[in-house]
Amino acid sequence: MTLHREGFGTIALALVFLLLLNLGVEYLTPELNWLHTLLLVVSAVFFFIIVQFFRYPKRRPTLNPKQVIAPCDGKVVVIEEVVETEYFKGPRRQISIFMSPVNVHVNWNPVAGIVSYFRYHPGKYLVAWHPKSSTENERTTTVIRMQNGVEILFRQIAGALARRIKWYVSEGQQVGQASEMGFIKFGSRVDVYVPLDAEIKVNLNDLTTGSITVLAELKS
Template identity: 75%
Template sequence: MKLHKEGYVIMGGTALLLLLINWGVRYFIPELVWLHWLLLVASVVFFFLIVQFFRVPARVVTTDESRIIAPCDGKVVVIEEVVENEYFKGPRRQISIFMSPLNVHVNWNPISGVVKYFKYHPGLYLVAWHPKSSTDNERTTTVIQNSQGVEILFRQIAGAVARRIRWYVKEGDRVKQSTQMGFIKFGSRVDVFVPLDAEIKVNLNDKTVGSVTVLAELKS
């Protein structure tokens, strides 16, 4: 398992801060040995939690041009027909995946193709399950068109805790399915918009594995 580059500064800063706190307590109140050990254990646990946010596990990824692959780890919280107003301006099937702080936070491209549209939207930091988080929160919108001309839109959405979205794509880029496209620090949500005739392969409350789980199958 590797650690993601997005976490290097945070992990380094956290380690330095914890070392300084532990040194300060030992230096200024040396007589409280029990406190030294308690603080040390708490520091190790806290640092471990920070490190696990940035893990990148080794996976055998799924690649299939006829399928839409999950762009993130998490739990399916929405499957419904909606009107997508930013790009398609018409009906699509929305699949939303909630990423908890314990999930892997890497985001992957759900299909291969060309990035036809990309936009970053500054916004609010409502909790990820709020109905308006998809339209009012800080977010990115990415549309990838595959070789058959099918377009898939997906959004990285910040939440109350996740306030740092990273992306590695821009309009005109050619991307491969199940390769990294971004990172959401400390969780949140990803929405995927698929054609109405796509066959949905997941159910509500299913757990997804990014770059592996098949969300939907495109019509031949």
């Protein structure tokens, strides 16, 4: 299993903390062997959960210039027409994917093109499925202009547990479809905004696989 580079520091800190905790408890309570065993088992399970969160699977991505692919693993929780107020300032179709702590948390670019807009917004840490999380939580907004001129906007949104968003794009950068865009730690959400005439290929509650699942097919 390959681990994402964002996890190296967290995994090391968790390992040191658990080792010190187990050694400290054993030193303070040398006669309680049952407690030492229980703590060791709980520590191993906790460490495994931390490690699996940062897994980085190898995948064969979907590459199609007329399709918008899922930027992350998760569950489709919103498909609706909205007014996007930050960049387009007009109607778009929003597709939102909720990422639970057990999902892979790598983020991929949904289309290929030039990053025409990028902003980081500090904010709150409402639960990721809260209706206001898209506009009030810590988040990034990225817009990619495709070769045909169509622009796709997507947002990384921090949740109640996810308090660190990482991104690897900047304005003016050329990006490939399914190339790595960023990472969000410990539960979060990604919103994707597509043109109203795009054909939506997913349904509510569908599970998505980042870089593979097709969210929408563009008309132009």
